[in-house]
Amino acid sequence: MSKCGRKKYMKTNLRQMTMETIDSQQDGSLPDSVAESESAHMQMQTGQNSIPTLAQVSVAGSSTGRGSPAVTLVQLPSGQTVHVQGVIQTPQPSVIQSPQIQTVQVATIAETDESADSEGVIDSHKRREILSRRPSYRKILNELSSDVPGVPKIEEEKSEEEGSPPNIAAMAVPTGIYQTSTGQYNEETELAPSHMAAATGDMPTYQIRAPTTALPQGVVMAASPGSLHSPQQLAEEATRKRELRLMKNREAAKECRRRKKEYVKCLESRVAVLEVQNKKLIEELETLKDICSPKTD
DNA sequence: TAAGTAAGACGTCAAAACTG
DNA sequence: CAGTTTTGACGTCTTACTTA
Numbered sequence: 001m002s003k004c005g006r007k008k009y010m011k012t013n014l015r016q017m018t019m020e021t022i023d024s025q026q027d028g029s030l031p032d033s034v035a036e037s038e039s040a041h042m043q044m045q046t047g048q049n050s051i052p053t054l055a056q057v058s059v060a061g062s063s064t065g066r067g068s069p070a071v072t073l074v075q076l077p078s079g080q081t082v083h084v085q086g087v088i089q090t091p092q093p094s095v096i097q098s099p100q101i102q103t104v105q106v107a108t109i110a111e112t113d114e115s116a117d118s119e120g121v122i123d124s125h126k127r128r129e130i131l132s133r134r135p136s137y138r139k140i141l142n143e144l145s146s147d148v149p150g151v152p153k154i155e156e157e158k159s160e161e162e163g164s165p166p167n168i169a170a171m172a173v174p175t176g177i178y179q180t181s182t183g184q185y186n187e188e189t190e191l192a193p194s195h196m197a198a199a200t201g202d203m204p205t206y207q208i209r210a211p212t213t214a215l216p217q218g219v220v221m222a223a224s225p226g227s228l229h230s231p232q233q234l235a236e237e238a239t240r241k242r243e244l245r246l247m248k249n250r251e252a253a254k255e256c257r258r259r260k261k262e263y264v265k266c267l268e269s270r271v272a273v274l275e276v277q278n279k280k281l282i283e284e285l286e287t288l289k290d291i292c293s294p295k296t297d
Numbered sequence: 298t299a300a301g302t303a304a305g306a307c308g309t310c311a312a313a314a315c316t317g
Numbered sequence: 318c319a320g321t322t323t324t325g326a327c328g329t330c331t332t333a334c335t336t337a
Contacts (some may be wrong), residue, residue, distance in 0.1 A: 250308060256324055257306080264329090302335075308328095315322065 246309070249310085252322065253308070253324080254306095256322095260324080298334100298337100300337085302333100304320100304333085305331090307330080310323090310325105310327085314325080317322085
């Protein structure tokens, strides 16, 4: 896999739009912010962008991340589904050389906005201000929970992790090398399989394989930085640091996904609550109308 | 039953956000 | 402001399901 060309992404800024959408949606209809954005364009700008739709984008085609097919179904918060025509291209990372703007039109809305194509004029600083990433899921959800009673907070630490040192480096003693699904080799730790299963609730899907020549055997026994002399030792230390970083990031990614799931669940439950609330209010309104309006016959 | 597809999970990289 | 944490995106794998 080519790693060097990954700088251009189609970031969805999901959280930003989700919060905005949920907050403004009271009657089950399409929020103004979403409607406006859609009428302009669904603009997917690599690097910094926003897709003005809520959470669920189901793709009628390959789901393996290599770009979307010609027709994409976008499910809106109201449950309405719109067909997005045009290919949402996700070019091969190694092919991308410059920032690209990719736009797709929502089929249900004919009107377009000429200004959507003028993104080249917008300087990066301005875009950065407008489209800057929001704080973490944990932060958003905790803010949400302080505003709305009943919304659970995301715990700082999982209960089963209490009492154990949070630092992965401290608890993991590398004892070998295992190969990941992507064919890369990592240091195997004694805790790795059980920890992985505990974090995801699933059985680990990675097989421990016999080490090959990909990594030097002495990696895990690298000396402390102070005693490094030879270039080989320096290289070993660098490798060790890298493995450590990868291991920490691996765990961080798992945790991040867990938080994201929790966050999405929370939003879904909030939508359900608001829908019920909305229904009740409509019924109440109808009742009051009946009471207030005198019957003619 | 083999081939194709969808969904979910994972590891990794890179960049934004956060922190001391 | 450097180091750390968080998260979007990509590529890959596995599993369940569908279809020819």
